Structure formats: C-alpha cells, structure tokens
Amino acid sequence: MTILTLTGNYAVAYAVKLARVKVVSAYPITPQTTIVEKLAEMIERGEMDAKMIRVESEHSALATVYGAASAGARAFTATASHGLLYMHEMVWWVAGARMPLVMAVVSRAIGPPWNIHVDHQDIFDQRDSGWIISMAQENQEAFDLTLQAFRISEDPRVYLPMMVGLEAFILSHTVAPVDVPDQKEVDEWLPPRRQPYVISPETNFVMGNIVPDEDYMMMRLSIQKAMEAAKEVIKEVDRSYGKKFGREYGGLVECKKCEDADYIIIIAGSWSGEAKMAIEDLREEGYRVGVARIRFIRPWPEEEISELASKVKGIIVFDRAVSFGSKGPLFLDVATTVNGRTSLRGVIAGLGGTEVRKEHIIEVTKEFINKVEEEGRVFEPEYWLLPDPYRGKPLEEVAPRWW
Amino acid sequence: MVIIHKLPNRRYGMPGNASCPGCPESMGLRYLKMALGDKAVLVIPAGCSSVIQGIGPKSGINFPILNIAFAAAGAAASGMKAAFEVQGKDYIVVVWAGDGGTADIGFQALSGAAERNEDIIYICVDNEAYMNTGIQRSGLTPYGAWTTTTWTGKKEHKKNMPFILIAHDVPYVATASVGYPHDFIEKLRKAAKIKGFKYIHLHAPDPVGWRFDSSLTVKVAQLAVQTGMWPLFEYERGSFKLSPFSKKYKDPSKRVPVIEYLKIQGRFKHLLNKPEEIKKIEEYIERTWWWIDLLERSTNPAKTARELLNK
Ligand SMILES: Cc1ncc(C[n+]2csc(CCOP(=O)(O)OP(=O)(O)O)c2C)c(N)n1
Numbered sequence: 001m002t003i004l005t006l007t008g009n010y011a012v013a014y015a016v017k018l019a020r021v022k023v024v025s026a027y028p029i030t031p032q033t034t035i036v037e038k039l040a041e042m043i044e045r046g047e048m049d050a051k052m053i054r055v056e057s058e059h060s061a062l063a064t065v066y067g068a069a070s071a072g073a074r075a076f077t078a079t080a081s082h083g084l085l086y087m088h089e090m091v092w093w094v095a096g097a098r099m100p101l102v103m104a105v106v107s108r109a110i111g112p113p114w115n116i117h118v119d120h121q122d123i124f125d126q127r128d129s130g131w132i133i134s135m136a137q138e139n140q141e142a143f144d145l146t147l148q149a150f151r152i153s154e155d156p157r158v159y160l161p162m163m164v165g166l167e168a169f170i171l172s173h174t175v176a177p178v179d180v181p182d183q184k185e186v187d188e189w190l191p192p193r194r195q196p197y198v199i200s201p202e203t204n205f206v207m208g209n210i211v212p213d214e215d216y217m218m219m220r221l222s223i224q225k226a227m228e229a230a231k232e233v234i235k236e237v238d239r240s241y242g243k244k245f246g247r248e249y250g251g252l253v254e255c256k257k258c259e260d261a262d263y264i265i266i267i268a269g270s271w272s273g274e275a276k277m278a279i280e281d282l283r284e285e286g287y288r289v290g291v292a293r294i295r296f297i298r299p300w301p302e303e304e305i306s307e308l309a310s311k312v313k314g315i316i317v318f319d320r321a322v323s324f325g326s327k328g329p330l331f332l333d334v335a336t337t338v339n340g341r342t343s344l345r346g347v348i349a350g351l352g353g354t355e356v357r358k359e360h361i362i363e364v365t366k367e368f369i370n371k372v373e374e375e376g377r378v379f380e381p382e383y384w385l386l387p388d389p390y391r392g393k394p395l396e397e398v399a400p401r402w403w
Numbered sequence: 404m405v406i407i408h409k410l411p412n413r414r415y416g417m418p419g420n421a422s423c424p425g426c427p428e429s430m431g432l433r434y435l436k437m438a439l440g441d442k443a444v445l446v447i448p449a450g451c452s453s454v455i456q457g458i459g460p461k462s463g464i465n466f467p468i469l470n471i472a473f474a475a476a477g478a479a480a481s482g483m484k485a486a487f488e489v490q491g492k493d494y495i496v497v498v499w500a501g502d503g504g505t506a507d508i509g510f511q512a513l514s515g516a517a518e519r520n521e522d523i524i525y526i527c528v529d530n531e532a533y534m535n536t537g538i539q540r541s542g543l544t545p546y547g548a549w550t551t552t553t554w555t556g557k558k559e560h561k562k563n564m565p566f567i568l569i570a571h572d573v574p575y576v577a578t579a580s581v582g583y584p585h586d587f588i589e590k591l592r593k594a595a596k597i598k599g600f601k602y603i604h605l606h607a608p609d610p611v612g613w614r615f616d617s618s619l620t621v622k623v624a625q626l627a628v629q630t631g632m633w634p635l636f637e638y639e640r641g642s643f644k645l646s647p648f649s650k651k652y653k654d655p656s657k658r659v660p661v662i663e664y665l666k667i668q669g670r671f672k673h674l675l676n677k678p679e680e681i682k683k684i685e686e687y688i689e690r691t692w693w694w695i696d697l698l699e700r701s702t703n704p705a706k707t708a709r710e711l712l713n714k
Contacts, residue, residue, distance in 0.1 A: 022489045023482060051485040056515030060478030063471060063512065067446065067482025070469050073489055075482070089472050199469045200487070201441050201494055208470025209456040 006178040008139040008171030013038035015146035017048045018186040023068035023075040025053040029083040031172040032106040058083040062090035069101040072198045081108035084122045095130030100153040108168040109352040117353020118168040120320040124329045130223045132162040133297040135268045139176040142166040157229040170270045227299040252301035254293040261290030267318040268294040278361040305337045314343035314372045320350045327381045343378040349385035405585040410437045420463025422455040425617030427581040427607035438591035443495040446480040449473035450501035451535045477512035481521045498525040502543035517571040520709040524601045530609035538612040549670040572708040573600035576638040580606040582624025606633045614669020629659040631688045643698040
C-alpha cells in the first residue's frame with residue numbers, strides 16, 4: 001500500500017487500473033475528463049493492459065463498454081451531467097440486460113444555463129434505471145467504491161451495473177491523500193470477472209429480442225429482487241474490504257452519532273462533511289443530532305432509515321436536486337420510508353454549486369428542531385435554503401425577476 | 404468464386420422467425436451466415452431484424468446476437484471486437500442495421516467507428532424506409548417514393564451512404580443486393596479477410612413497404628441493378644471497381660428503362676404518368692454514374708489512408 005496525493009478523479013483512475021479493467025471507453029466532459037485522460041496515459045505508457053476506445057459521444061461510450069462487457073471483458077466508462085443525460089437510453093439498456101459494468105459519474109449541474117459545478121440532478125435522473133448508485137464523500141471513498149463496484153456488480157446475486165458518484169470539483173479536482181493498495185492485494189480481494197452470460201460464437205446467446213409481455217414483467221421483477229439482494233452484498237463487500245484494506249463504511253448508510261440522537265440529518269455526497277461538523281457544534285449547544293449519510297441511493301436503504309425513523313423526533317433531509325413539481329428526490333424516498341412516523345423537513349440547497357457551509361446546515365437544522373419542540377409534529381416537505389444574497393428577504397422581493 | 408452447391412446446407416432462418424413473406428432481411432441474414440459461418444457475432448440495432456428474431460427466450464435466427472439501442476450499433480460492435488481481441492479470440496463482429504440505423508440515427512456511431520478503423524463489418528440493410536415502425540421516410544428513401552410520412556412522395560433524393568463511407572477512406576466499401584446472393588457472399592468473404600473497417604450496403608427491396616407482390620423481391624432487386632438505380636461496386640484498398648453484374652450498365656443504352664423498376668412498385672404509383680417526375684429520377688441515375696466514373700478514373704491502387712497508418 002502507498003499513500004498518494006490524488007484528486008478524486010485520479011483516485012478513480014487508479015482503482016480502475018488496479019481492478020484490471022480491459023476495455024475503457026469515454027467521451028470528454030467537465031469535470032469527468034481527467035479520469036479518462038489519466039487512464040489514457042496509463043494505457044499508452046503500458047502501465048495498464050487495456051484497450052481504450054475514444055468514441056464520438058457518450059451514448060456510444062456506454063454502448064461500447066456494454067458491447068465489451070457482453071463479450072466477456074471487464075469494462076469501465078465515466079461521464080457527468082449532459083454526458084450522462086445523453087447516454088440515458090443506454091443506461092437503461094445496460095441494466096435491462098443485467099450486464100455488470102462500472103461507470104463513474106462526476107455529478108454536475110445540468111444546463112441551461114451552462115453550469116459545471118456540483119449538483120446531484122444528473123445522477124438522480126438515473127435513479128429508476130436499475131443501476132446500483134453510490135455517492136462518495138471523499139476521494140478515498142471514491143477510490144474504495146470504484147474497486148468495490150466491480151465486486152458488487154459482478155456478484156451473481158446482483159449482476160447489475162453500478163455507478164460511482166463523486167462530486168464536481170469538490171472531489172473530482174481537489175487533492176487529498178489516498179491510500180492505494182498494491183496490485184497483489186487487490187488481486188487477492190477482487191475475483192476474476194463473472195457475468196450472467198457471454199455473447200459469442202461459443203455460446204450462440206441472443207440478448208434483447210422480444211419476449212412475451214408477461215416475461216418482460218418478470219424480468220423487471222428480477223431487477224427489483226437483485227436490488228434487494230444487493231443490499232446484503234454491499235454490506236458484505238464493505239466488511240470484507242474493511243478486513244482487507246482497513247476501511248469499512250457501514251454499508252448503505254454511514255451513521256455518525258445516530259445512537260443517542262433525537263434528530264437526524266440525512267444527506268449524501270461530499271457536503272456530508274459539513275453536516276458532520278455541524279452536528280458537533282449543535283451538540284455543544286445541547287441539540288442531540290446525528291448524521292445518516294446515504295452512501296447508496298439505489299438500492300435504497302429502507303431498513304436503516306426505517307429504524308432511525310422509529311427512534312427520533314425528527315429528520316431533516318438535504319437534497320441537491322429537485323423533482324420539479326414535486327420535492328427533493330432524496331426527501332421523497334425518506335418520506336416514503338418514514339411513513340408519518342416522525343417530523344420531517346426537506347431542504348433543497350446547493351443547486352448548481354451554490355455554496356452550503358456548516359453554518360447554513362446549523363441554521364436550518366436548529367430552526368427545524370425548535371419548531372418541532374414547540375409545535376409537535378412538523379411536516380415541511382419543501383424548504384428552499386436560498387443562496388446567501390437572497391436569503392432572509394421576502395420571496396416577493398428577491399424572486400420576481402426569475403419568473 | 405461462390406459455388407452454390409458448395410454453400411453450407413444448414414438452416415439459418417429457423418421456424419418461428421417473424422419475417423413477412425418475401426422479406427429481404429431474412430434472405431440477407433441467411434446469405435450472411437452462409438458466407439461467414441460460425442465465427443460471426445451480430446450486433447442488431449432497433450429495426451425489422453430485431454423483430455424477425457422472433458419471441459425470446461428462443462431465437463428464430465441461428466446466430467449469437469447482441470441487440471442494441473437504435474443509435475448505438477457502431478459503438479457496441481467496437482466494444483465487442485475489443486473484448487474479443489483482449490481475450491485472444493478472432494471472432495467476426497458484424498453490424499446488421501437498417502437504413503435508419505445506419506444513415507440517420509445510427510450515423511454518428513457508424514462514422515466514429517469508421518474513423519477509428521474498427522475491425523468490424525458494418526452492413527446496412529437498405530429497405531429505403533423505417534419499415535419496423537410502419538414505412539416512414541428515411542434519409543435513404545428515394546425521390547418520389549410514397550411513405551406514411553411522405554404521402555405525396557419524398558421530395559429529396561437518397562443520401563449516398565457508400566460514397567460517404569468511401570470518403571472515410573476505410574479499407575473496404577461495397578454495395579450488394581439481395582437479388583445477387585453470390586456477389587454478396589463473395590463480398591462478405593472478402594471483407595472477413597480484410598483488417599479494419601468494412602462497409603457493405605445491401606439493397607433490400609421490401610414487398611410490404613414498397614407495395615409489390617411478395618414473390619417479386621428478387622426481381623425488384625435485380626431491376627434496381629439493371630436500371631442503373633443501384634450499381635454494384637467495390638472500393639478496395641483505395642481502388643474502385645464495378646462488380647460484374649453492374650459493368651455493362653455503365654453504358655446507359657444497356658440499362659433497362661427506369662419505368663420498368665418504378666411501375667411494379669406501388670410506392671411510385673402516383674408519379675408514373677408524370678414524365679417530369681420520372682426525369683428527376685433518371686437524372687439521379689445519371690448523377691450516380693457520373694460519380695462512379697469519377698471514382699473509377701481517379702482510382703489509386705495504393706492503400707487507403709487508414710491502411711497506410713496501420714503499417
Ligand atoms: C431512439 C429510438 N427512436 C425510435 C425508435 C423506434 N424505431 C424502432 S425501429 C425504427 C425504424 C427502423 O428503421 P430502419 O433502421 O430503416 O430498419 P428497418 O425496420 O427498415 O429494418 C424506429 C424508428 C427506437 N427504437 N429508438
């Protein structure tokens with residue numbers, strides 16, 4: 001093992017190399033580009049034994065790695081934002097075909113107007129597609145999740161593709177120390193590729209022709225069942241990774257100070273770091289708050305959140321995305337799980353890279369807690385934490401120019 | 404040379420395949436397998452051939468097949484080939500795409516794969532419309548043809564895909580027709596031996612979409628060649644060559660009048676007694692042969708740009 005100072009993107013690239021990926025294909029988009037630039041460099045220098053296919057679009061990038069995976073090779077791609085939306089059709093195709101492969105998604109806002117900063121809208125747009133979707137908090141975790149993704153995705157109980165989410169710039173372009181294991185250690189931990197079928201003259205297998213509607217529906221159910229099974233596999237992989245490499249994250253949810261908490265912050269991604277700092281301050285002021293960081297958006301950690309819901313007085317959810325005309329997508333999942341058992345506030349914040357600091361999190365959390373303590377049960381599904389220049393002013397005053 | 408009785412006598416279109424009577428795509432698939440045998444894998448984007456396979460979990464086409472989203476065939480095939488290569492397997496990856504999956508929505512992935520000189524065979528099965536969705540106009544529908552989105556006849560000419568691929572300067576480009584199976588099989592076998600990107604454009608008259616009797620597929624296909632509407636040729640290693648069946652039609656006086664081709668198809672019914680419309684189609688034929696003449700004369704029997712790089 002070696003400690004390297006790596007950006008989140010390079011951390012992903014190192015993990016891909018150590019996973020002995022055989023086919024890489026991608027199309028450039030900020031802030032994903034440095035992942036594939038690094039991989040291209042490794043391959044051209046002969047440090048990585050793989051083929052790199054420099055395609056003409058993201059739709060083709062995912063189709064290419066899908067073709068490669070179907071023919072038996074471990075394959076990887078990466079994208080972000082518009083690239084992810086452009087390949088959306090293929091995203092569904094790969095999951096429907098139950099083809100294990102791994103894609104890094106450097107989550108970024110969607111235009112117009114053009115915006116290259118962090119936002120979870122792109123990754124939530126893939127929520128229902130049948131991919132396992134994880135979100136890293138820091139570079140080390142982006143590395144670990146990438147390596148784990150191959151093992152999870154290729155587990156016969158799962159056989160679904162997996163996205164590793166890491167955030168624009170905050171992780172992708174910021175350096176941090178990353179503990180990178182040796183090839184030998186990785187080889188001992190990561191089994192050779194397994195997959196449900198291979199398409200080749202040896203198998204004469206056909207994937208994707210029409211089936212009776214009833215069989216189609218049963219195949220859809222099987223994806224749902226695989227998602228369910230993936231929960232256990234994710235936890236197993238987390239534990240065995242912990243044993244081998246010394247880092248275990250808690251499975252689908254990483255809980256910080258949840259045990260004695262009266263209130264819980266639910267959040268995903270790098271700004272969970274701010275939430276973790278916020279609860280330290282809140283606790284000093286006598287607010288017993290914990291953080292449940294969602295590591296996996298899919299499969300949804302139903303049991304973990306349900307257990308918390310029956311213990312606490314309130315849950316505040318932070319979304320960096322909106323389902324327009326409804327609420328924050330993370331909130332929607334939480335609310336379904338909570339099923340009225342505790343107070344809820346859904347905060348929408350930080351869109352398009354708008355800064356959210358510890359103080360912001362403290363402020364809205366405290367306000368929520370005070371309200372619950374005063375009024376009893378509170379249900380506020382949509383609470384916009386407005387950007388600093390607009391906050392605290394009446395909406396009619398600051399907002400009219402936008403509509 | 405392709406000798407009929409030496410071709411494999413196996414069944415490739417199985418009972419339960421869902422093609423229409425007289426379907427040129429199922430004919431083409433059979434020739435494909437006769438030519439390439441058991442080493443080929445098919446990549447099929449959305450289109451009639453996704454349906455012809457019949458109902459899963461079985462398949463009416465005796466091939467390993469990766470079905471793929473409409474726009475993605477060139478890319479998926481590139482990935483498959485790379486995967487076979489890293490595993491040391493010399494399988495032939497063949498895209499089998501309709502005219503829409505080739506010239507319209509699939510064009511970007513096709514052009515990308517050609518530019519990268521991927522070692523695959525790309526076949527455009529050209530029935531001159533989106534047949535699977537019910538005969539809508541495509542970029543390869545000819546001038547004047549009725550479709551369900553051009554009720555009074557298409558107002559534009561067909562886009563010349565083989566020439567566009569020649570402009571990519573890939574090692575092999577050919578046209579073929581389901582009316583001339585030996586020629587198609589020979590071209591496929593040749594393509595399988597060439598390294599790099601191979602493009603074969605297979606003309607595939609469709610009784611349902613073109614409105615002719617299902618017994619006439621071969622006849623209509625042959626008339627397309629005999630009228631000069633569909634010249635058979637090869638562009639191989641930088642040199643352009645008319646194929647034997649088309650050679651004599653270089654001379655316009657040898658060509659069957661185009662009206663013979665048009666009048667047996669319902670899709671041209673509305674323009675049969677409009678001489679000015681027929682003239683436009685005749686001019687299109689002239690133009691096509693003008694290009695061919697140019698290519699023949701400027702032939703450079705060196706290697707293609709892409710092959711030179713591979714040296
Ligand atoms: C992205 C997308 N758009 C549209 C369709 C609907 N669609 C399926 S097949 C087809 C037409 C296929 O036409 P062509 O490629 O010419 O092949 P043919 O059916 O004629 O063999 C269309 C439009 C689709 N499957 N995917």
